[in-house]
Amino acid sequence: MTLSFNIEYRTNWGEEVRVLGSIPELGNNLPEEALPLHTVDGIHWNTDVDVQAPKSGVIEYCYHIYQDGKAIRTEWNSLPRSLHVSGGAKKSYRITDCWKNLPEQQYFYTSAFTESLLAHRERTAASKACKKGLLIKAYAPCIDGDHCLAICGNQPLLGDWNPDKALPMSDIVFPEWQVEIDASKISFPLEYKFVLYNKKESRGVAWENNPNRYMADPAIGADETLVIGDRYVYFNLPAWKGAGVAVPVFSLRSEKSFGVGDFGDLKRLIDWATATHQKAVQILPINDTTMTHTW
Incomplete structure (x- = not known):
């Protein structure tokens, strides 16, 4: 299995980006064993690595900035990045990430909300891997257990802009949401928006406060999944209140x-x-x- 990491980060002279994760190929979470990324312009960093899929099927990782062999900066990691992998040795994941700074309304990402006030007691399983997959991930913590995040767009499998037929996403790693779409059934360019979806009533409640998201044809190959992460989703809803x-x-x-x-x-x-x-x-x-x- 091949993981291809890609991230845009403007470094200073002498700095480099490394990825550190929960598997041996990514350093087993030991900072001194982090995997270096490569660049030609000091902005776009990438690397490919062959890995053995862990028994749990989950790989956690984060990015760090190193200088002279020492970590000098790390991204916000209160909620580790997680990748659910499946498939054989020929499977590849092309991961496109953005550097994670402190999110807005950071308190909604604390255990007080994610494990208590807005906890999801029964979570849906991760999406099954596709032969040609498009894995979209997004952060949306202010969603209670009766609702979920969904994707609605200009494709039949995304409801053709009908929010009541939007594609629900998995909350397996709440407050991050994810869904893998069969890319062979997508007619690019892809346009979509995130929707707040009422699971009990099977209807869309609100559109995200953001223009349409657009994606040209990313040329996904056979046995490849393109992972698009670090989307933050906000809705024009009343602020959460609690006595x-x-x-x-x-x-x-x-x-x-x-x-x-x-x-x-x-x-x-x-x-x-x-x-x-x-x-x-x-x-x-x-x-x-x-x-x-x-x-």
């Missing part, structure tokens, strides 16, 4: 506590917040913060 309570633990009181606030009271407070449909409980730090300067 909660803020209280220091020492101020809690209950008939079953010592009367000075303890962790048993904190659990009862959380049960009460759940029963009253609140979204957050905020407390003061429960340990000293002066030693670590994290106040």
Whole structure:
């Protein structure tokens, strides 16, 4: 299996781009073993590497900037890049990435939202690989479990611009969404937009706040999947709101506590917040913060 990494990054003199990942061919997440990329203009970086597909079928990776053999800069990696791979030794993935800076509304990418407030408890499986595939990935964290991200465009398999017939995407690595499309069924040029899709009602709810996305024929070969990532999707929807309570633990009181606030009271407070449909409980730090300067 061949992975072809491609990224545009304007480096300074003496700097180079490397890719670091979760498989031996990409360094096993050891910074000193990261795989260097090549360039002819200091802007467009690429490399090809033959790999063994991991048993999990998932490869995680990120990009770093090196100088004199040391990493001096890294992209935002709170949400690692992940690639679900399948196919035999002849399969190839052509990956086109952009450098990841801190996203807008970064707090929506934290575990408080992705694993609790907007958690997707039941996730759909990754798309099956196609002989000639176009894998489109996008970030959209502000979507609850009743909805999903979908693609609608100028192709029959994308609904022919009918949002109710849009192609749903997988939330296997939420808040990133992905879907692999059979490129042999696409008549290029491709135009599309992302849609907020209501899964229970099977209808499109809102179009993304962005002009039509356009793609000329990328000349995808046999046994090749072109991976297009790093799309950020936003909708003109009301801001997320949630009521909660803020209280220091020492101020809690209950008939079953010592009367000075303890962790048993904190659990009862959380049960009460759940029963009253609140979204957050905020407390003061429960340990000293002066030693670590994290106040």
